[in-house]
Amino acid sequence: MFRNVAELVELAESKQKKISTLMIEQEMEVTGKSREEIIRQMGVNLDVMEQAVEKGLQGVRSVSGLTGGDAVLLQNYIKSGNSLSGELLLDAVSKAVATNEVNAAMGTICATPTAGSAGVVPGTLFALQNKLKPSREQKIEFLFTAGAFGFVVANNASISGAAGGCQAEVGSASGMAAAAIVEMAGGTPAQSAEAMAITLKNMLGLVCDPVAGLVEVPCVKRNAMGAANAMVAADMALAGITSRIPCDEVIDAMYKIGQTMPSALRETAQGGLAATPTGRELEAKIFGLPLNKK
Amino acid sequence: MKFRSVFDIIGPVMIGPSSSHTAGAARIGRVARNLFDREPKWAHISFYGSFAKTYKGHGTDVAIVGGLLDFDTFDKRIKESLEIARKKKMKITFREEEAVPEHPNTAKITVGDDDGELELVGISIGGGKIEIVELNGFKLRLSGHNPAILVVHDDRFGAIANVSNILAKHQINIGQMEVSRKEKGQMALMTIEVDQNLEDHVIAEITALPNITQVARIVD
Numbered sequence: 317m318f319r320n321v322a323e324l325v326e327l328a329e330s331k332q333k334k335i336s337t338l339m340i341e342q343e344m345e346v347t348g349k350s351r352e353e354i355i356r357q358m359g360v361n362l363d364v365m366e367q368a369v370e371k372g373l374q375g376v377r378s379v380s381g382l383t384g385g386d387a388v389l390l391q392n393y394i395k396s397g398n399s400l401s402g403e404l405l406l407d408a409v410s411k412a413v414a415t416n417e418v419n420a421a422m423g424t425i426c427a428t429p430t431a432g433s434a435g436v437v438p439g440t441l442f443a444l445q446n447k448l449k450p451s452r453e454q455k456i457e458f459l460f461t462a463g464a465f466g467f468v469v470a471n472n473a474s475i476s477g478a479a480g481g482c483q484a485e486v487g488s489a490s491g492m493a494a495a496a497i498v499e500m501a502g503g504t505p506a507q508s509a510e511a512m513a514i515t516l517k518n519m520l521g522l523v524c525d526p527v528a529g530l531v532e533v534p535c536v537k538r539n540a541m542g543a544a545n546a547m548v549a550a551d552m553a554l555a556g557i558t559s560r561i562p563c564d565e566v567i568d569a570m571y572k573i574g575q576t577m578p579s580a581l582r583e584t585a586q587g588g589l590a591a592t593p594t595g596r597e598l599e600a601k602i603f604g605l606p607l608n609k610k
Numbered sequence: 611m612k613f614r615s616v617f618d619i620i621g622p623v624m625i626g627p628s629s630s631h632t633a634g635a636a637r638i639g640r641v642a643r644n645l646f647d648r649e650p651k652w653a654h655i656s657f658y659g660s661f662a663k664t665y666k667g668h669g670t671d672v673a674i675v676g677g678l679l680d681f682d683t684f685d686k687r688i689k690e691s692l693e694i695a696r697k698k699k700m701k702i703t704f705r706e707e708e709a710v711p712e713h714p715n716t717a718k719i720t721v722g723d724d725d726g727e728l729e730l731v732g733i734s735i736g737g738g739k740i741e742i743v744e745l746n747g748f749k750l751r752l753s754g755h756n757p758a759i760l761v762v763h764d765d766r767f768g769a770i771a772n773v774s775n776i777l778a779k780h781q782i783n784i785g786q787m788e789v790s791r792k793e794k795g796q797m798a799l800m801t802i803e804v805d806q807n808l809e810d811h812v813i814a815e816i817t818a819l820p821n822i823t824q825v826a827r828i829v830d
Contacts, residue, residue: 419626427629466619476736478660478714529664531627
């Protein structure tokens with residue numbers, strides 16, 4: 317059993333196995349289930365993710381009306397051929413947004429690692445399929461690799477916005493995605509760890525400040541940037557760039573930052589963007605409550 | 611290790627918008643329903659911390675009632691659970707508590723009908739994973755690091771031995787076990803932490819034992 321990223325990488329290197337393989341083997345050990353059953357179960361999750369992306373790309377709108385339709389806008393923009401930051405990157409962003417728009421509309425999604433951060437991993441995965449042409453099995457492996465890194469974060473820090481802020485949710489999701497992208501692109505386990513470290517470093521301190529307590533503003537756009545962050549960090553790691561601070565220490569820093577974060581910035585809708593004049597105005601409009609309601 | 615399975619991280623499949631405030635809440639409600647073992651006539655639900663501040667936006671109220679109606683996290687009926695409960699004449703009240711809980715996502719549920727009531731406190735620790743920390747005033751001292759079940763039983767000789775025999779038969783190791791009762795010969799509780807996840811058929815086998823009232827997974 318691996319307890320941290322260093323052990324995970326060490327295990328992968330010494331046994332000459334992919335991180336996804338190690339995650340599957342650990343799951344077999346913990347649950348007593350067969351490899352086939354575990355892979356089948358992850359396949360179900362993959363299908364849910366794909367359906368959520370497809371639904372979001374057709375255009376959805378949340379009950380509050382705060383979010384929806386941005387995934388479609390971005391797809392249309394990509395088709396115009398005028399995009400600046402590249403089609404693959406924007407496709408990942410658009411698919412991340414699609415997932416979270418479906419989530420906000422109370423559609424069916426797969427939490428990765430949470431619902432509020434559910435867009436990043438599938439967004440990057442389904443954007444890469446045109447370029448890397450993964451088989452279904454490789455897409456499932458992508459989810460196990462993401463899961464392995466998420467497993468370490470969940471046990472050594474947190475994946476809860478109420479406990480650790482957005483850095484624990486979209487931050488963790490982006491790190492998980494970056495690590496999985498590296499593996500799918502043929503990088504080494506050590507490069508996966510570097511990609512996770514680079515991504516998470518750029519998410520440290522991110523607060524959880526949802527307007528009106530809804531998983532919409534700024535969650536959907538945080539997933540967009542989380543996907544972009546993951547893609548760029550994966551490219552950096554594949555280029556051979558390393559993080560000066562080792563991945564486990566970045567995770568530990570994230571945990572400690574979360575612990576010192578005031579409650580107003582941990583999913584209580586009391587601070588940050590939720591407490592801006594516009595945030596309060598939207599809250600009052602949606603719930604018919606007086607402004608600055610405690 | 612609080613998170614043991616990769617499916618705690620990649621999963622659950624659920625109705626949005628929040629894994630802790632929607633899926634986790636539905637799971638807490640469903641544990642209450644399972645322990646009560648029938649559809650309650652009424653429910654009082656108290657929210658603490660982040661649950662109290664944001665339950666409307668996250669649909670925590672809708673989800674917890676969905677759980678009380680025995681809906682799983684991915685059941686599309688969760689969205690209409692308040693309406694469904696109203697049609698079934700289930701009486702539901704919500705309270706936003708000011709008290710600061712140990713965990714930011716805490717809910718207390720009291721359910722009941724003409725024949726009895728049950729109270730539990732659950733926490734939602736992230737990604738849809740939950741823990742039950744209190745039942746009918748009994749504090750459940752679980753490490754939260756291993757799968758655990760809660761067995762409600764009549765305080766009779768042999769009840770504890772019968773449960774442990776079944777676990778032994780399936781080669782399931784008990785890591786920690788606590789038994790408690792309110793009065794001699796009355797309702798008693800076993801909380802058992804085990805090393806492996808328990809399959810449904812093992813739970814069913816325990817439930818079928820004499821003097822066992824209910825069995826529920828409280829950490830998995």
